[in-house]
Amino acid sequence: MKVASEVPRLDVQRLRADFPILDRKVHGKRLVYLDSAATTQKPEAVIEALSHYYRTFNANIHRGIHSLAEEATEAYEQTRRKVASFIGGVEPRSIIFTRNATEGLNLVAYAWGRHHVGSGDEILLTEMEHHSNLVPWMLLAREKGAVLKHIPITDEGELRLDCLSDLMTARTKVVSVTLVSNVLGTINPVREIADAAHRYGALMVVDGAQGVPHLPVDVRALDCDFLAFSGHKMLGPTGVGVLYGRPELLMNMEPFLGGGEMIREVRLDRATWNDIPWKFEAGTPNIADVVAFSAALDYLEAVGMDAVRAHEVELTGYGLERLLSLGWIKIYGPRDPDRRGGVLAFNDPEIHAHDLSTILDQYGIAIRAGHHCAQPLMRRLGAAATSRASFYLYNDRDDIDALVEALIAAGKYFGRNTRVHPAG
Amino acid sequence: MSDLRELYQEVILDHNKKPRNFRRLEGANATAEGYNPLCGDQITVYLELEGDVIRSISFQGAGCAISKASASMMTTSVKGKTRAEVEALFDRVHKMLTRELDTKVNSHELGKLAVLSGVCEFPARVKCASLAWHTLNAALEAKKEPVSTE
Numbered sequence: 001m002k003v004a005s006e007v008p009r010l011d012v013q014r015l016r017a018d019f020p021i022l023d024r025k026v027h028g029k030r031l032v033y034l035d036s037a038a039t040t041q042k043p044e045a046v047i048e049a050l051s052h053y054y055r056t057f058n059a060n061i062h063r064g065i066h067s068l069a070e071e072a073t074e075a076y077e078q079t080r081r082k083v084a085s086f087i088g089g090v091e092p093r094s095i096i097f098t099r100n101a102t103e104g105l106n107l108v109a110y111a112w113g114r115h116h117v118g119s120g121d122e123i124l125l126t127e128m129e130h131h132s133n134l135v136p137w138m139l140l141a142r143e144k145g146a147v148l149k150h151i152p153i154t155d156e157g158e159l160r161l162d163c164l165s166d167l168m169t170a171r172t173k174v175v176s177v178t179l180v181s182n183v184l185g186t187i188n189p190v191r192e193i194a195d196a197a198h199r200y201g202a203l204m205v206v207d208g209a210q211g212v213p214h215l216p217v218d219v220r221a222l223d224c225d226f227l228a229f230s231g232h233k234m235l236g237p238t239g240v241g242v243l244y245g246r247p248e249l250l251m252n253m254e255p256f257l258g259g260g261e262m263i264r265e266v267r268l269d270r271a272t273w274n275d276i277p278w279k280f281e282a283g284t285p286n287i288a289d290v291v292a293f294s295a296a297l298d299y300l301e302a303v304g305m306d307a308v309r310a311h312e313v314e315l316t317g318y319g320l321e322r323l324l325s326l327g328w329i330k331i332y333g334p335r336d337p338d339r340r341g342g343v344l345a346f347n348d349p350e351i352h353a354h355d356l357s358t359i360l361d362q363y364g365i366a367i368r369a370g371h372h373c374a375q376p377l378m379r380r381l382g383a384a385a386t387s388r389a390s391f392y393l394y395n396d397r398d399d400i401d402a403l404v405e406a407l408i409a410a411g412k413y414f415g416r417n418t419r420v421h422p423a424g
Numbered sequence: 425m426s427d428l429r430e431l432y433q434e435v436i437l438d439h440n441k442k443p444r445n446f447r448r449l450e451g452a453n454a455t456a457e458g459y460n461p462l463c464g465d466q467i468t469v470y471l472e473l474e475g476d477v478i479r480s481i482s483f484q485g486a487g488c489a490i491s492k493a494s495a496s497m498m499t500t501s502v503k504g505k506t507r508a509e510v511e512a513l514f515d516r517v518h519k520m521l522t523r524e525l526d527t528k529v530n531s532h533e534l535g536k537l538a539v540l541s542g543v544c545e546f547p548a549r550v551k552c553a554s555l556a557w558h559t560l561n562a563a564l565e566a567k568k569e570p571v572s573t574e
């Protein structure tokens with residue numbers, strides 16, 4: 001493993017105690033939560049921050065002169081500064097709060113795309129994108145008569161960068177790629193793609209929904225122009241997303257939604273816009289959840305993103321090894337844990353993912369089954385559905401052992417004769 | 425785990441492994457496609473109707489054990505039935521899946537289909553079991569109004 005030994009090991013038992021939900025039982029069994037790629041569980045500190053906000057300084061922001069409004073505004077803006085520092089120390093004005101990663105990507109496609117992409121221009125995506133990094137571009141392409149192109153993947157689930165030079169042209173206006181695939185787990189070489197995009201004068205957009213929660217991310221090292229991610233996939237509450245945008249771009253962009261907060265001066269027939277980032281935050285934002293998101297960032301900083309990543313590499317390696325040792329499980333994506341995030345999509349060739357998920361649920365194990373909002377990728381993989389186990393800092397080897405035991409049990413329901421291999 | 429045993433009964437597993445009437449139907453005069461966007465299950469039902477009577481029926485598609493077994497059992501239980509009889513049976517099946525019908529008392533109305541009653545313990549899976557029936561319904565409807573825009 002590449003990860004240096006100076007990265008401290010996570011004390012998962014101690015961390016688990018911070019997550020109240022992990023104490024609960026499902027069908028009388030210990031909850032084994034392996035669906036963090038969908039949304040993560042929340043530590044006590046985040047739950048407490050949310051309730052503390054409503055109990056002590058709930059007020060609308062940026063518009064009151066009373067103490068509560070000032071405190072709420074300060075807490076909201078402090079979260080913005082924390083996010084800016086979390087992704088590599090960018091300027092706070094480059095951070096826009098959205099509802100989720102999806103809204104961030106839509107914002108770029110709409111507010112930037114509609115003014116910079118025209119008929120015959122090209123938008124370059126990949127075959128492994130989540131619907132939220134496909135559909136906004138489809139809408140844009142349809143409206144403008146632009147052309148969608150996709151970087152293909154290898155059978156192991158990695159981007160075919162050898163195709164890049166053929167796919168990029170003078171008409172390429174924007175390249176949008178996920179940092180980590182939510183199905184294959186593949187970590188994409190975003191920097192290399194960004195360099196190519198910039199050589200052609202195209203914009204580089206990164207879907208960070210599965211990347212930012214799990215890897216140390218430095219926007220400047222990625223050299224991307226936009227980066228979208230969701231707070232709820234990184235210990236934060238639902239309803240908060242982040243869009244990072246290069247300030248020079250944001251300043252020259254038209255607004256996304258119109259309304260209060262995003263304006264400077266309004267006449268009956270015209271208006272001028274507020275400064276960035278507020279130009280892109282129309283209406284009362286999700287103040288409470290943004291404030292509570294701050295506690296999630298504190299939590300991750302205290303644990304350390306290097307340690308989170310090292311932990312997931314270790315767990316993913318163990319998970320790959322145990323699932324493959326069963327002998328009948330098909331795994332999608334790269335085999336090398338250093339090249340992938342903590343997402344394992346797999347199939348039992350004899351049991352449909354939904355049946356598997358129903359059976360695992362009876363064992364207290366939460367996984368995801370289906371197309372994972374990546375139907376084009378599923379078609380490319382030739383799978384109608386897959387099961388997916390995904391990990392976070394509160395998972396440990398016991399969780400993977402429980403998964404493996406339950407997969408063996410599921411096989412028995414479906415008439416498979418198996419001898420149980422000893423763990424490890 | 426007794427609910428699981430109820431759900432995945434031998435008969436269901438058998439129909440899943442060896443689905444009956446699992447083919448394209450040559451000479452079909454009504455077909456419909458059913459799709460469950462949530463999970464990606466997909467099924468096509470082929471009918472050969474003679475007047476009001478289902479002379480022959482088959483299906484194809486991809487889905488979980490519950491949807492496949494339900495489709496397979498459906499094809500064996502509606503062959504030779506009239507439209508009205510099929511509608512009445514679907515009504516029974518639907519009530520069984522949503523627990524509106526006490527299968528212990530009414531199992532004679534359902535015949536072999538009663539083995540699917542375990543599904544009602546798994547609300548998320550009711551759609552899997554009813555997909556084939558909804559698709560059959562659509563095929564029958566399409567036949568009623570032959571002017572289809574599709």
Ligand SMILES: Cc1ncc(COP(=O)(O)O)c(C=O)c1O
Nearest residue numbers: 100101102130132182209210230
């Ligand atoms: C790779 C990827 N992109 C985007 C999203 C969308 O995230 P959200 O639903 O929070 O907007 C997800 C969530 O599943 C994802 O995995």
